[in-house]
Every structure is written in C-alpha cells, then in structure tokens.
Amino acid sequence: MPDVKFFYGDNLPLEMHKARIVQKLELKPIGQRAQAMAGAGYNTFLLNNSDVFIDMLTDSGTNAMSDRQQAAMMWADDAYAGSETFVRLEKMLKRVFGKSYFLPAHQGRACESIISQVFVEEGSVVPMNYHFTTSKAHIVLNGGRIEELLIEEGLDVESEHPFKGNMDVQKLESLICELGADRIPFVRLEAGTNLIGGQPFSLENLRAVGRLCRAHGILIVMDASLLADNLYLIKRREAACAEMTIEEITRAVAEECDIIYFSARKLGCARGGGMCLDDGDLYLKMRELIPLYEGFLTYGGMSVREMEALTVGLEETMDEDMIGQGPEFTAYMVDALKDRGVPVVVPAGGLGCHVDARRFLDHIPQEESPAGALAAAFFIVSGVRGMERGTMSEQRDADGSENPAHMELLRLALPRRVFTVSQLGYVMDRLQWLFDNRDLVGGLRFVEEPEILRFFFGKLEPVSDWPERLAAKYSEDFRDSL
Numbered sequence: 289m290p291d292v293k294f295f296y297g298d299n300l301p302l303e304m305h306k307a308r309i310v311q312k313l314e315l316k317p318i319g320q321r322a323q324a325m326a327g328a329g330y331n332t333f334l335l336n337n338s339d340v341f342i343d344m345l346t347d348s349g350t351n352a353m354s355d356r357q358q359a360a361m362m363w364a365d366d367a368y369a370g371s372e373t374f375v376r377l378e379k380m381l382k383r384v385f386g387k388s389y390f391l392p393a394h395q396g397r398a399c400e401s402i403i404s405q406v407f408v409e410e411g412s413v414v415p416m417n418y419h420f421t422t423s424k425a426h427i428v429l430n431g432g433r434i435e436e437l438l439i440e441e442g443l444d445v446e447s448e449h450p451f452k453g454n455m456d457v458q459k460l461e462s463l464i465c466e467l468g469a470d471r472i473p474f475v476r477l478e479a480g481t482n483l484i485g486g487q488p489f490s491l492e493n494l495r496a497v498g499r500l501c502r503a504h505g506i507l508i509v510m511d512a513s514l515l516a517d518n519l520y521l522i523k524r525r526e527a528a529c530a531e532m533t534i535e536e537i538t539r540a541v542a543e544e545c546d547i548i549y550f551s552a553r554k555l556g557c558a559r560g561g562g563m564c565l566d567d568g569d570l571y572l573k574m575r576e577l578i579p580l581y582e583g584f585l586t587y588g589g590m591s592v593r594e595m596e597a598l599t600v601g602l603e604e605t606m607d608e609d610m611i612g613q614g615p616e617f618t619a620y621m622v623d624a625l626k627d628r629g630v631p632v633v634v635p636a637g638g639l640g641c642h643v644d645a646r647r648f649l650d651h652i653p654q655e656e657s658p659a660g661a662l663a664a665a666f667f668i669v670s671g672v673r674g675m676e677r678g679t680m681s682e683q684r685d686a687d688g689s690e691n692p693a694h695m696e697l698l699r700l701a702l703p704r705r706v707f708t709v710s711q712l713g714y715v716m717d718r719l720q721w722l723f724d725n726r727d728l729v730g731g732l733r734f735v736e737e738p739e740i741l742r743f744f745f746g747k748l749e750p751v752s753d754w755p756e757r758l759a760a761k762y763s764e765d766f767r768d769s770l
C-alpha cells in the first residue's frame with residue numbers, strides 16, 4: 289500500500305485539485321472519425337482538435353494551469369527589457385536549481401539549437417542515455433552525431449527495472465577512452481526519458497555519470513523537460529532518497545549538471561523554456577545567441593504572461609501533493625492495462641501510458657508502421673488522439689534507408705491534471721476492444737514524406753481497406769453510426 293495520501297480503495301489515484309473551469313468535449317460518430325483520420329493522412333498530428341474527443345497527443349503546452357498561475361498572468365510586467373516578471377522567474381529558477389545564471393528561450397528545442405550551435409562541431413560525438421527527436425536533429429544539423437548509452441533494460445519493454453532511463457556508465461567510460469574527451473562536447477542526460485516511455489534515471493546513476501565526466505573534464509547537460517516525473521519516481525523508487533523532500537532531490541540532481549535546459553511547455557505547466565548554469569564563461573558564449581534567435585535577454589521569445597505562469601508553475605512542481613499527480617495517474621492506467629493483458633511499457637514512467645504496438649499488432653511488419661497504424665486505428669474507434677513513437681518518428685539514414693526504431697509505441701500522454709479517472713476508464717475500455725479486434729488493423733505506408741522530422745507533416749495511406757472494416761465492426765458492436 290502506498291504511503292502517500294492521494295490514493296483510496298484499491299490503489300486508485302485521487303485528484304488533489306478541483307475543476308473550476310471546464311471545456312466541453314464532443315464525441316463524433318465513428319463515420320466522421322474515420323473520415324477525419326483519412327483526411328489527416330493517417331497522421332494524428334494532422335487532425336483538427338474539433339474532431340478529437342480526448343487529446344492524448346502530448347503533454348506539451350496542454351497541462352492544466354492552476355488558479356494561482358492564471359492569477360499571476362494578470363500581474364505580468366510588460367517591458368521589453370528588465371521586466372519585473374523576468375526577475376521573479378530568474379529568482380524562482382535560482383531557488384529551484386541553485387544555478388547562478390538563467391537564459392530564456394521560446395521553448396525546449398530552442399535551447400537545443402543554442403546548445404548545439406555553441407558546443408557541437410563537425411566530428412563531435414554526444415553520448416546520451418537516449419535521444420529525443422528535436423535534440424538529435426539539432427546535434428546532427430551542427431555536424432555531430434549521437435551515441436545512445438542506455439542500460440540494456442531500457443529498451444526491453446517488459447523489463448520491470450525501476451530506472452530504465454539510466455546510462456550505462458561502463459559504456460560511457462569505454463567511449464571516452466576510445467574517442468578521447470576532446471571529441472565529446474558534453475554528455476546529455478534526459479530526465480523522464482521520453483521516447484522509451486517516460487522512464488527515469490536514478491540519482492545514484494546520475495552521480496556515477498557525474499564523477500566520470502568531472503574526471504575527464506566533460507560537461508553534463510540535462511534535458512529537464514520531464515524532470516518533474518523523474519524527481520517523483522526517484523523519491524518513490526530510490527530507497528536512499530525516500531526521506532528527502534522534492535526540493536532536496538531537485539538540488540541534488542542539479543548539482544551534478546553543468547547546464548540544465550527545459551521545455552516549460554512541460555516543466556512548470558506553462559509555455560517557453562530556458563537554460564540554467566553556473567559557469568560565467570559558458571553563460572557569455574550562449575548568451576550571444578539569445579537576442580539573435582529568441583529575443584531580448586529578459587524574455588527570450590516568451591510572453592510576460594507565460595513567464596509569470598511558469599514562475600508559479602515551478603513553485604507548484606515542488607509541491608509534494610502535486611508532483612505525483614502525473615506519474616500516479618499514469619501508473620494507474622499502465623497497471624490496469626497490464627492486468628487486462630494489453631501490452632504496455634512497464635513499469636509506468638512519467639508522461640503517459642505507452643502501448644507496445646509491436647506486441648499489440650504483431651502481424652504488422654515494422655516497415656508498415658505498427659505504431660502509426662495503432663494510433664490511427666485507436667483514434668477511429670475511440671476519438672482518442674495518441675502519438676506514434678516508433679520508426680515514423682525516426683529519420684532515414686543519409687543513404688535513404690529506413691532507420692527502424694528500437695521500439696514501436698503508441699503514446700497516450702496524460703497532460704497533468706487534465707483528465708479524470710473515468711475518462712481514463714473510457715480510454716482503457718476502447719483500447720481493450722481494439723486489442724480484442726486487433727486482427728482487423730492493417731499497416732500504413734508513406735505517400736508524402738518530408739526529409740526532416742517527417743512525423744510532424746508526413747501523410748500515409750492504409751495498405752488495404754482495413755479502416756473501413758474496422759469502423760464497420762465497431763459500428764456494429766457499439767451501435768455507433770457510420
């Protein structure tokens with residue numbers, strides 16, 4: 289039995305907030321959903337939200353704001369330079385991470401662009417626990433390449449390892465010996481490792497990576513976009529940290545890192561992003577690029593209202609009652625689906641529930657995008673929008689050959705404090721139906737394929753008339769009009 293208060297009964301998560309503003313949802317009939325999916329080229333990114341019932345595409349910019357965040361937006365101080373709003377945000381970040389300097393940016397990938405431009409050059413190699421789409425793209429764009437040094441269990445969807453986001457320290461040591469520290473501008477560690485199912489690293493692992501990097505004079509850059517979930521999971525799963533407060537864990541994590549960057553669309557439940565660091569020389573180098581690409585130093589592309597919401601959001605992230613809401617709702621969903629035999633990534637991480645499309649649709653070959661097909665099929669039968677996180681989300685190699693992803697996942701993101709337990713119940717019910725009828729789902733192939741980050745705009749078509757057959761069966765079972 290968990291020792292935290294936001295549970296009741298048989299481990300059901302309890303909302304530690306109430307809804308005071310609501311948004312009406314519409315569940316369109318299956319015929320219209322199937323049509324909308326076809327119109328969107330079977331890519332859930334291209335759906336209109338008006339056709340979506342429950343939007344689990346992402347947690348990016350879709351988390352619920354608190355009353356205090358909304359109120360703070362009203363007292364934002366509009367100024368191009370030197371606004372009070374910026375001073376408040378800077379102070380809060382100093383309190384949370386204990387770093388001397390803060391550079392604002394319009395969102396997470398802007399930080400990745402700046403860090404890559406400053407540190408990565410032709411021939412650079414950036415070791416990391418695992419890549420994120422935009423972080424890899426920026427490193428490659430600047431002439432570098434990445435080396436993923438995740439522990440073996442990290443890629444095993446069925447492994448119950450509590451810290452699947454850990455880096456293999458021995459592999460990192462070998463790589464440093466092989467290449468020499470000069471080729472390695474920094475080691476990137478991603479908190480709540482997104483593409484492998486929101487999986488955390490442990491403080492112990494981070495400290496081991498830190499010792500090794502310091503011994504070789506290599507910087508550690510942490511992608512803290514999904515840090516909140518990682519902090520909570522450290523507290524729950526790492527015995528040595530069980531008695532620490534979230535603030536203490538945050539400081540201990542931050543101490544190991546030279547640069548911390550984040551997307552405030554996730555961390556802090558607001559918009560925007562930024563970078564925190566202690567080194568004055570690095571700060572000056574990175575600072576030059578902010579006015580060029582982002583905006584003046586006291587807003588960096590963020591509106592003052594976003595910055596106020598972020599300041600309060602960061603403070604609320606440190607709230608022990610609040611920080612567990614995301615990961616505990618995710619755990620509830622992951623555990624329940626696992627009990628029903630639906631293949632999901634275990635143990636539950638942050639961010640959302642990740643359905644293992646390879647096992648779910650084991651009759652669809654990887655070339656026909658099982659994860660993309662599952663995302664499309666699930667939208668048709670439920671109105672729930674998830675996101676493909678598999679081969680479609682990878683880029684082709686320089687010679688044009690496919691780069692098969694390690695995992696084929698349908699991600700059902702749980703924006704923080706947005707959906708209720710009964711809405712999760714609906715999602716699981718429809719997913720179960722689809723699992724029982726999985727033979728009806730077929731593959732997809734590209735008809736329009738952009739070269740960079742193709743998953744955003746790419747269009748696909750079904751390899752057969754399977755969407756029609758799937759919709760017909762659903763319509764029969766649920767008396768939903770075609």
Ligand SMILES: *Cc1c(COP(=O)(O)O)cnc(C)c1O
Pocket residue numbers: 348395396397398420422423478482511513514550551552553554560561
């Ligand atoms: C979302 C995300 C980013 C990019 O942030 P944006 O604000 O969307 O640009 C970078 N890294 C991770 C781990 C993310 O989840």
